Amino acid sequence: MSKLQLSNDGNIKHLLTTEGLGRDLIHKIFDLAESFLNVGNREIKNVPFLRGKTVCNLFFENSTRTRTTFEIAAKRLSADVINLDIDSSSQSKGESIFDTVDNLISMGSDIFVIRHPEPGMPELIAKHVGDNVHIINAGDGNHAHPTQGLLDAFTIKKFKDRFDNLSVAIVGDIKHSRVARSEIHALSTLGVPDIRLVGPSEFMPTDMGQLDLAIFENMENGLKNVDVIMMLRIQKERMIGSIIPEDEKYSERFGLRKKHLLVAKKDTIIMHPGPMNRGVEIDSDVADSKQSVILAQVTFGIAIRMAVMSMLIGKNI
Helix, strand or coil, X not given: CHHHHECCCCCECCECCCCCCCHHHHHHHHHHHHHHCCHHHCCCCCCCCCCCCEEEEEECCCCCHHHHHHHHHHHHCCCEEEEECHHHCHHHHCCXXXXXXXXXXXXXXXXXXXXXXXXXXXXXXHHHXXXXXXXXXXXXXXXXXXXXXXXXXXXXXXXXXXXXXXXXXXXXXXXXXXXXXXXXXHHHHCCCCEEEEECCHHHCCCCCCCCCEEEECCHHHHHCCCCXXXXXXXXXXXXXXXXXXXXXXHHHHHCECHHHHCCCCCCCEEECCCCCCECCCECHHHHCCCCECHHHHHHHHHHHHHHHHHHHCCCCC
Protein backbone atom coordinates (compact mmCIF):
# COMPACT_ATOMS: atom_id res chain seq x y z
CA MET A 1 0.00 0.00 0.00
CA SER A 2 2.85 2.40 0.81
CA LYS A 3 4.25 1.96 -2.70
CA LEU A 4 0.84 2.80 -4.15
CA GLN A 5 0.20 5.77 -1.85
CA LEU A 6 3.65 7.34 -1.92
CA SER A 7 5.89 8.61 -4.70
CA ASN A 8 9.59 7.78 -4.86
CA ASP A 9 10.43 11.01 -3.02
CA GLY A 10 8.11 10.07 -0.13
CA ASN A 11 5.23 12.45 -0.91
CA ILE A 12 1.65 11.28 -1.28
CA LYS A 13 0.29 10.53 -4.75
CA HIS A 14 -2.91 8.90 -3.43
CA LEU A 15 -4.42 8.87 0.06
CA LEU A 16 -6.04 5.50 0.68
CA THR A 17 -5.32 4.74 4.34
CA THR A 18 -3.45 6.15 7.32
CA GLU A 19 -1.72 2.80 7.72
CA GLY A 20 1.85 3.13 6.51
CA LEU A 21 1.96 6.93 6.59
CA GLY A 22 5.09 8.00 8.44
CA ARG A 23 5.09 10.37 11.40
CA ASP A 24 7.02 13.04 9.51
CA LEU A 25 4.58 12.94 6.59
CA ILE A 26 1.57 13.26 8.90
CA HIS A 27 3.14 16.27 10.59
CA LYS A 28 3.85 17.74 7.17
CA ILE A 29 0.11 17.46 6.39
CA PHE A 30 -0.65 19.08 9.75
CA ASP A 31 1.74 21.97 9.12
CA LEU A 32 0.15 22.72 5.76
CA ALA A 33 -3.35 22.42 7.25
CA GLU A 34 -2.33 24.91 9.94
CA SER A 35 -1.46 27.44 7.24
CA PHE A 36 -4.96 27.04 5.74
CA LEU A 37 -6.93 27.52 8.96
CA ASN A 38 -7.48 31.25 8.54
CA VAL A 39 -8.54 31.10 4.88
CA GLY A 40 -12.18 30.69 5.89
CA ASN A 41 -12.01 33.90 7.90
CA ARG A 42 -10.87 36.06 5.00
CA GLU A 43 -13.13 38.30 2.95
CA ILE A 44 -12.02 36.31 -0.12
CA LYS A 45 -12.00 32.71 1.01
CA ASN A 46 -9.65 31.09 -1.48
CA VAL A 47 -6.04 30.55 -2.45
CA PRO A 48 -4.74 29.60 -5.91
CA PHE A 49 -3.13 26.24 -5.08
CA LEU A 50 -5.47 24.17 -7.30
CA ARG A 51 -6.37 26.82 -9.88
CA GLY A 52 -6.92 25.08 -13.22
CA LYS A 53 -7.39 21.66 -11.58
CA THR A 54 -10.63 19.66 -11.41
CA VAL A 55 -11.76 17.71 -8.35
CA CYS A 56 -14.47 15.10 -8.85
CA ASN A 57 -16.51 13.83 -5.88
CA LEU A 58 -17.81 10.29 -6.43
CA PHE A 59 -19.95 9.31 -3.46
CA PHE A 60 -21.66 5.92 -3.66
CA GLU A 61 -22.84 6.28 -0.05
CA ASN A 62 -24.62 9.13 1.70
CA SER A 63 -22.55 11.86 3.30
CA THR A 64 -22.99 15.30 4.81
CA ARG A 65 -19.72 16.40 6.46
CA THR A 66 -17.21 14.58 4.27
CA ARG A 67 -18.69 15.45 0.90
CA THR A 68 -19.44 19.07 1.81
CA THR A 69 -16.07 19.77 3.42
CA PHE A 70 -14.25 18.25 0.45
CA GLU A 71 -16.24 20.51 -1.85
CA ILE A 72 -15.53 23.57 0.29
CA ALA A 73 -11.85 22.62 0.56
CA ALA A 74 -11.48 22.23 -3.21
CA LYS A 75 -13.24 25.52 -3.91
CA ARG A 76 -11.08 27.35 -1.35
CA LEU A 77 -8.10 26.01 -3.29
CA SER A 78 -9.65 27.52 -6.47
CA ALA A 79 -10.31 24.14 -8.10
CA ASP A 80 -13.25 23.35 -10.37
CA VAL A 81 -15.51 20.85 -8.58
CA ILE A 82 -17.76 18.15 -10.01
CA ASN A 83 -20.25 16.43 -7.69
CA LEU A 84 -21.44 13.45 -9.69
CA ASP A 85 -24.99 12.39 -8.91
CA ILE A 86 -24.50 8.63 -8.90
CA ASP A 87 -28.23 7.82 -9.09
CA SER A 88 -28.68 9.84 -12.28
CA SER A 89 -25.33 8.89 -13.84
CA SER A 90 -24.61 6.06 -16.26
CA GLN A 91 -23.84 3.87 -13.24
CA SER A 92 -27.61 3.31 -13.11
CA LYS A 93 -27.40 1.92 -16.65
CA GLY A 94 -24.71 -0.63 -15.78
CA GLU A 95 -21.54 1.33 -16.55
CA SER A 96 -18.56 0.09 -14.55
CA ILE A 97 -16.91 2.42 -12.06
CA PHE A 98 -13.67 2.19 -14.05
CA ASP A 99 -15.41 3.36 -17.23
CA THR A 100 -17.01 6.19 -15.27
CA VAL A 101 -13.60 7.26 -13.96
CA ASP A 102 -11.98 6.96 -17.39
CA ASN A 103 -14.63 9.18 -18.94
CA LEU A 104 -14.21 11.79 -16.21
CA ILE A 105 -10.43 11.70 -16.70
CA SER A 106 -11.03 12.33 -20.41
CA MET A 107 -13.01 15.41 -19.33
CA GLY A 108 -9.98 16.71 -17.44
CA SER A 109 -10.47 15.49 -13.85
CA ASP A 110 -7.28 15.52 -11.77
CA ILE A 111 -8.37 14.37 -8.30
CA PHE A 112 -11.11 11.88 -7.42
CA VAL A 113 -12.63 11.82 -3.94
CA ILE A 114 -14.30 8.42 -3.66
CA ARG A 115 -16.67 6.97 -1.07
CA HIS A 116 -17.73 3.40 -1.76
CA PRO A 117 -19.38 0.59 0.25
CA GLU A 118 -16.85 -1.98 -0.99
CA PRO A 119 -13.61 -2.14 1.02
CA GLY A 120 -10.61 -1.68 -1.28
CA MET A 121 -12.44 0.02 -4.16
CA PRO A 122 -10.43 3.29 -3.98
CA GLU A 123 -7.26 1.20 -4.03
CA LEU A 124 -8.38 -0.64 -7.18
CA ILE A 125 -9.16 2.69 -8.85
CA ALA A 126 -5.75 4.07 -7.80
CA LYS A 127 -4.11 1.09 -9.52
CA HIS A 128 -6.23 1.73 -12.61
CA VAL A 129 -5.53 5.43 -13.18
CA GLY A 130 -2.42 7.05 -14.65
CA ASP A 131 0.37 8.86 -12.81
CA ASN A 132 -1.20 12.31 -13.20
CA VAL A 133 -4.51 11.39 -11.55
CA HIS A 134 -4.90 11.19 -7.78
CA ILE A 135 -7.34 9.24 -5.60
CA ILE A 136 -8.53 10.13 -2.10
CA ASN A 137 -10.41 7.51 -0.12
CA ALA A 138 -13.40 9.22 1.51
CA GLY A 139 -14.49 5.97 3.15
CA ASP A 140 -14.56 2.40 1.81
CA GLY A 141 -16.79 -0.03 3.65
CA ASN A 142 -15.43 -0.70 7.13
CA HIS A 143 -11.83 -0.44 5.92
CA ALA A 144 -10.53 3.14 6.07
CA HIS A 145 -11.42 6.84 6.17
CA PRO A 146 -7.98 8.46 6.17
CA THR A 147 -8.86 12.15 6.05
CA GLN A 148 -11.23 11.66 9.00
CA GLY A 149 -8.49 9.90 10.94
CA LEU A 150 -6.07 12.73 10.13
CA LEU A 151 -8.49 15.53 10.99
CA ASP A 152 -9.32 13.84 14.30
CA ALA A 153 -5.62 13.56 15.13
CA PHE A 154 -5.12 17.18 14.07
CA THR A 155 -7.97 18.22 16.37
CA ILE A 156 -6.29 16.41 19.26
CA LYS A 157 -3.02 18.20 18.45
CA LYS A 158 -4.75 21.58 18.42
CA PHE A 159 -6.31 21.05 21.85
CA LYS A 160 -3.65 18.89 23.54
CA ASP A 161 -0.49 20.01 21.72
CA ARG A 162 1.32 16.69 22.11
CA PHE A 163 0.70 13.00 21.47
CA ASP A 164 3.39 11.26 23.50
CA ASN A 165 1.68 11.70 26.89
CA LEU A 166 -1.97 11.11 26.03
CA SER A 167 -4.61 8.55 26.89
CA VAL A 168 -7.28 8.29 24.19
CA ALA A 169 -10.48 6.25 24.54
CA ILE A 170 -12.41 5.24 21.43
CA VAL A 171 -15.89 4.12 22.45
CA GLY A 172 -18.53 2.19 20.55
CA ASP A 173 -18.70 0.08 17.41
CA ILE A 174 -15.01 -0.13 16.56
CA LYS A 175 -15.24 -3.38 14.63
CA HIS A 176 -17.37 -1.90 11.85
CA SER A 177 -15.92 1.62 11.92
CA ARG A 178 -13.55 2.76 9.17
CA VAL A 179 -13.03 5.95 11.17
CA ALA A 180 -11.78 4.02 14.19
CA ARG A 181 -9.30 2.04 12.10
CA SER A 182 -7.86 5.13 10.47
CA GLU A 183 -7.78 6.92 13.83
CA ILE A 184 -5.99 4.05 15.57
CA HIS A 185 -3.28 3.79 12.90
CA ALA A 186 -2.73 7.57 12.86
CA LEU A 187 -2.52 7.89 16.64
CA SER A 188 -0.23 4.87 16.93
CA THR A 189 2.11 6.36 14.33
CA LEU A 190 2.07 9.73 16.13
CA GLY A 191 3.17 8.07 19.35
CA VAL A 192 0.07 8.01 21.55
CA PRO A 193 1.09 5.54 24.29
CA ASP A 194 -2.37 4.66 25.62
CA ILE A 195 -5.13 3.86 23.12
CA ARG A 196 -8.19 2.29 24.69
CA LEU A 197 -11.06 0.57 22.92
CA VAL A 198 -14.28 0.64 24.92
CA GLY A 199 -17.42 -1.27 24.01
CA PRO A 200 -19.12 -4.66 23.96
CA SER A 201 -16.95 -7.60 22.96
CA GLU A 202 -18.88 -8.10 19.70
CA PHE A 203 -17.84 -4.58 18.65
CA MET A 204 -14.13 -5.16 19.16
CA PRO A 205 -11.84 -5.66 16.13
CA THR A 206 -10.09 -9.00 15.74
CA ASP A 207 -7.51 -8.01 13.13
CA MET A 208 -5.44 -5.32 14.89
CA GLY A 209 -3.41 -7.57 17.17
CA GLN A 210 -0.16 -6.05 15.94
CA LEU A 211 -0.97 -2.83 17.78
CA ASP A 212 -0.80 -2.27 21.54
CA LEU A 213 -4.43 -1.57 22.38
CA ALA A 214 -6.23 -1.85 25.72
CA ILE A 215 -9.78 -3.23 25.60
CA PHE A 216 -12.50 -2.39 28.13
CA GLU A 217 -16.11 -3.55 28.41
CA ASN A 218 -16.90 -1.08 31.18
CA MET A 219 -17.26 2.67 30.58
CA GLU A 220 -15.98 3.82 33.98
CA ASN A 221 -12.84 1.68 33.75
CA GLY A 222 -12.19 2.57 30.13
CA LEU A 223 -12.55 6.32 30.65
CA LYS A 224 -10.54 6.61 33.86
CA ASN A 225 -8.02 9.46 33.58
CA VAL A 226 -8.27 9.77 29.78
CA ASP A 227 -7.44 12.98 27.90
CA VAL A 228 -9.63 12.34 24.86
CA ILE A 229 -12.94 10.52 24.41
CA MET A 230 -13.93 9.65 20.84
CA MET A 231 -17.52 8.42 20.56
CA LEU A 232 -18.73 6.31 17.63
CA ARG A 233 -22.21 5.41 16.46
CA ILE A 234 -23.38 1.84 15.85
CA GLN A 235 -22.71 1.07 12.18
CA LYS A 236 -26.03 -0.69 11.57
CA GLU A 237 -25.65 -0.51 7.79
CA ARG A 238 -22.56 -2.76 8.00
CA MET A 239 -24.00 -5.41 10.29
CA ILE A 240 -25.44 -7.74 7.68
CA GLY A 241 -26.28 -11.01 9.39
CA SER A 242 -25.30 -9.69 12.81
CA ILE A 243 -27.49 -9.10 15.83
CA ILE A 244 -27.97 -5.35 16.22
CA PRO A 245 -28.31 -4.28 19.85
CA GLU A 246 -31.34 -2.31 20.94
CA ASP A 247 -30.56 1.40 21.21
CA GLU A 248 -31.91 1.72 24.75
CA LYS A 249 -29.97 -1.24 26.14
CA TYR A 250 -26.80 -0.20 24.34
CA SER A 251 -27.12 3.37 25.61
CA GLU A 252 -27.48 2.18 29.20
CA ARG A 253 -24.03 0.54 29.02
CA PHE A 254 -22.08 2.62 26.49
CA GLY A 255 -23.85 5.94 26.05
CA LEU A 256 -21.67 8.86 27.17
CA ARG A 257 -23.24 10.84 30.00
CA LYS A 258 -21.98 13.63 32.23
CA LYS A 259 -21.40 11.18 35.07
CA HIS A 260 -18.76 9.41 32.99
CA LEU A 261 -16.72 12.60 32.70
CA LEU A 262 -16.13 12.53 36.45
CA VAL A 263 -13.66 9.64 36.06
CA ALA A 264 -11.82 11.24 33.12
CA LYS A 265 -9.39 14.14 33.41
CA LYS A 266 -10.94 17.53 34.07
CA ASP A 267 -9.76 18.88 30.70
CA THR A 268 -10.87 15.85 28.69
CA ILE A 269 -12.14 16.71 25.22
CA ILE A 270 -15.16 14.99 23.67
CA MET A 271 -15.07 14.04 19.98
CA HIS A 272 -17.45 12.42 17.49
CA PRO A 273 -16.94 12.03 13.71
CA GLY A 274 -20.68 12.24 13.03
CA PRO A 275 -23.41 11.61 12.38
CA MET A 276 -24.40 11.61 16.05
CA ASN A 277 -27.30 9.65 17.42
CA ARG A 278 -28.15 11.83 20.40
CA GLY A 279 -29.49 9.85 23.30
CA VAL A 280 -27.88 6.64 22.05
CA GLU A 281 -24.08 6.86 22.07
CA ILE A 282 -23.95 10.41 23.45
CA ASP A 283 -26.26 12.64 25.48
CA SER A 284 -27.00 16.12 24.20
CA ASP A 285 -25.70 17.83 27.32
CA VAL A 286 -22.32 16.18 26.68
CA ALA A 287 -22.31 16.77 22.92
CA ASP A 288 -23.08 20.47 23.47
CA SER A 289 -20.83 20.95 26.50
CA LYS A 290 -17.73 23.15 26.75
CA GLN A 291 -15.59 20.03 26.60
CA SER A 292 -17.03 19.06 23.23
CA VAL A 293 -14.84 19.79 20.18
CA ILE A 294 -17.17 18.11 17.71
CA LEU A 295 -17.82 21.22 15.61
CA ALA A 296 -14.11 22.08 15.70
CA GLN A 297 -13.46 18.70 14.07
CA VAL A 298 -15.65 19.76 11.14
CA THR A 299 -13.86 23.10 10.77
CA PHE A 300 -10.41 21.52 10.98
CA GLY A 301 -11.52 18.91 8.44
CA ILE A 302 -11.66 21.57 5.73
CA ALA A 303 -8.04 22.56 6.39
CA ILE A 304 -6.84 18.94 6.46
CA ARG A 305 -8.58 18.19 3.17
CA MET A 306 -7.12 21.34 1.63
CA ALA A 307 -3.68 20.19 2.74
CA VAL A 308 -4.09 16.67 1.33
CA MET A 309 -5.33 17.85 -2.07
CA SER A 310 -2.56 20.44 -2.29
CA MET A 311 0.11 17.87 -1.53
CA LEU A 312 -1.30 15.45 -4.09
CA ILE A 313 -0.76 18.11 -6.76
CA GLY A 314 2.72 18.85 -5.42
CA LYS A 315 1.94 22.07 -3.55
CA ASN A 316 3.58 21.80 -0.14
CA ILE A 317 4.03 25.42 0.92
